[in-house]
Amino acid sequence: MKVLHLDENHPILIQKLSDFGFQNECDFNSSKEEVEKTVEQYDGLIVRSRFPIDQTFLKKAKNLKFIGRIGAGLENIDLETASKLGIVCYNAPEGNRNAVGEHSLGMLLALFNKLHTADHEVRNGLWQREENRGIEVDGKTIGLIGYGNMGKAFAKKLKGFDCKVIFHDLKSGLQDENASQVTLEELQQQADVLSLHTPQTDLTIGMVNEDFINAFAKAFYLINTARGKAVITRDLVTALRNKKILGAGLDVLEFEKSSFTSLFENDTMPQEFKELISMKNVILSPHVAGWTIESKYKLAEVIADKIIKNHG
Numbered sequence: 001m002k003v004l005h006l007d008e009n010h011p012i013l014i015q016k017l018s019d020f021g022f023q024n025e026c027d028f029n030s031s032k033e034e035v036e037k038t039v040e041q042y043d044g045l046i047v048r049s050r051f052p053i054d055q056t057f058l059k060k061a062k063n064l065k066f067i068g069r070i071g072a073g074l075e076n077i078d079l080e081t082a083s084k085l086g087i088v089c090y091n092a093p094e095g096n097r098n099a100v101g102e103h104s105l106g107m108l109l110a111l112f113n114k115l116h117t118a119d120h121e122v123r124n125g126l127w128q129r130e131e132n133r134g135i136e137v138d139g140k141t142i143g144l145i146g147y148g149n150m151g152k153a154f155a156k157k158l159k160g161f162d163c164k165v166i167f168h169d170l171k172s173g174l175q176d177e178n179a180s181q182v183t184l185e186e187l188q189q190q191a192d193v194l195s196l197h198t199p200q201t202d203l204t205i206g207m208v209n210e211d212f213i214n215a216f217a218k219a220f221y222l223i224n225t226a227r228g229k230a231v232i233t234r235d236l237v238t239a240l241r242n243k244k245i246l247g248a249g250l251d252v253l254e255f256e257k258s259s260f261t262s263l264f265e266n267d268t269m270p271q272e273f274k275e276l277i278s279m280k281n282v283i284l285s286p287h288v289a290g291w292t293i294e295s296k297y298k299l300a301e302v303i304a305d306k307i308i309k310n311h312g
């Protein structure tokens with residue numbers, strides 16, 4: 001079987017596939033349109049999220065049997081068309097859920113302890129102890145939306161902090177020893193922190209908007225390591241300005257593209273984004289929660305194992 005790799009990944013992936021007789025070819029630079037011209041030759045495809053694997057692309061991939069997504073989110077693949085065409089899609093949340101759990105915890109602790117601004121101030125000679133007084137996780141209620149791989153991984157990391165962890169999920173019966181399932185309304189009544197762990201779907205795009213934010217009983221902190229489009233930045237900025245949201249840790253942005261040379265290229269970022277990044281109680285990272293040194297290996301290994309098990 002011939003496999004085309006569209007993004008660079010850990011070498012363990014090609015090594016494992018080669019050991020099982022798969023022929024591997026890499027094309028990390030060609031555009032979607034260019035790849036469409038040759039994709040017919042391949043039985044398998046390995047992707048991250050360089051370009052969308054949409055209906056046009058899939059219809060040209062006449063011999064494709066599987067797609068391995070090095071990552072968890074699958075919104076960049078037209079799963080419905082793939083399924084109709086008999087193409088099986090694999091993702092690898094087992095490979096980066098621990099990383100996302102740790103990054104979410106890092107965001108929470110950094111926000112609560114103002115580590116990002118404290119660091120910046122000390123480097124600039126400021127020694128402002130009172131302004132940098134933090135708050136503790138102990139005794140707080142952490143509300144998660146989405147209790148799959150990522151939500152569960154974060155809840156597990158929160159064990160030992162003496163906080164209450166609650167979650168809302170569309171599926172019922174997900175409660176475990178680390179968190180209790182509640183309705184969305186109950187979460188909005190109780191939470192001191194909201195952390196998002198949902199996939200990008202029609203229901204989650206724009207989920208965190210003005211009405212949603214104002215339905216929270218208390219002022220709260222927001223952590224988003226899920227997808228940027230879940231949060232309406234304009235409404236987040238308003239809530240940060242009027243202190244309904246006390247701080248935000250964002251690994252993903254509403255205006256994110258699959259690649260930037262600079263966030264400011266062509267000056268296309270809207271005004272609300274510029275305001276967001278000027279706020280001291282906001283911590284940002286460039287969509288790396290699930291992309292650690294360890295997860296790069298684990299993601300590749302998980303996908304290789306799934307492909308070998310089903311197609312080897």
Ligand SMILES: NC(=O)c1ccc[n+]([C@@H]2O[C@H](COP(=O)([O-])OP(=O)(O)OC[C@H]3O[C@@H](n4cnc5c(N)ncnc54)[C@H](O)[C@@H]3O)[C@@H](O)[C@H]2O)c1
Nearest residue numbers: 072073093146147148149150169170198199225226289290
């Ligand atoms: N920042 C990163 O680097 C990074 C890394 C990995 C995953 N992610 C994001 O995290 C998402 C979740 O990954 P996962 O592996 O935990 O997925 P998952 O499918 O295991 O879990 C998602 C959960 O969300 C629930 N859900 C879906 N829509 C919902 C809604 N509207 N309201 C409440 N619950 C809802 C589902 O029922 C499911 O239980 C991915 O789709 C991806 O977008 C980001």
Ligand SMILES: O=C(O)[C@H](O)COP(=O)(O)O
Nearest residue numbers: 048049070071072073290
């Ligand atoms: O869904 C994921 O696993 C992460 O968000 C990583 O996505 P990326 O491959 O698009 O960087």
